Amino acid sequence: MGQRSAGRIVILTGAGISKESGLDTFRDADGIWARVRLEDVATPEAFARDPATVHAFYNARRQGLLAESVQPNPAHLALARLEAEWPGEVLLVTQNIDDLHERAGSRNLIHMHGEILKGRCLACGAVSAWREDMTLESRCRRCEAAGYLRVDVVWFGELPYQMERIYAALEACDLFVSIGTSGVVYPAAGFVEAVRSSGRAHSVELNLEPSDRHSAFAERIYGPASEVVPSFVERFLSEPG
Secondary structure, three states: OOHHHOOOEEEEEOHHHHHOOOOOOOOOOOOHHHOOOHHHHOOHHHHHHOHHHHHHHHHHHHHHHOOOOOOOOHHHHHHHHHHHHOOOOEEEEEOOOOOHHHHHOOOOEEEOOEEEEEEEEOOOOOEEEOOOOOOOOOEOOOOOOEOOEEEEEOOOOOOOOOHHHHHHHHHHOOEEEEEOOOOOOOOHHHHHHHHHHHOOOEEEEEEOOOOOOHHHOOEEEEOOHHHHHHHHHHHHHHOOO
């Protein structure tokens, strides 16, 4: 498929793409879940039981993301370039809760697991930008209620965002690219199967190493995201057909 066909592209990104910008992954051997029990910080029950601990956990993650040293890497920039230069639709679906894709220039983007730089009010449902620490005293910017704010991140036991739109895009796409994801966490791990069942799309895995779902992909390229993603995008945009 080349530029003249202007097919639809869906890209899935996971923690592997942000790791090269200096952010911790969750599922690596030395990742966050090796140091912290997810049951203590990433479930609705944990928040109901001990909101201060949950706030502290995400405050630390938020501060890390906002560190001056954390910037989009060449993989993020290459995907923004693909969206800008490809004449067809490019939908970027990310499991990541950071804003590195936005900073790189991506615009047609779904954060299926939410965003750490947003807060959600459990009293009125409002979602607003949130870059500072969140505490029990923090007030909603719409209803001004205190004690009801939580990070707008999808916790275990909750449904990811915009799944209807994502599956519609997967069924209609001509190319599906999975980047930097373990292939363990569902529903994202099943996206390649949804693409295969449509019978129309080519599927590519770009990863540091084979994921749990690697055998389901038609094409597989392995190496650091900051190397293989720019190389793939350059080749893809330059091929005539």
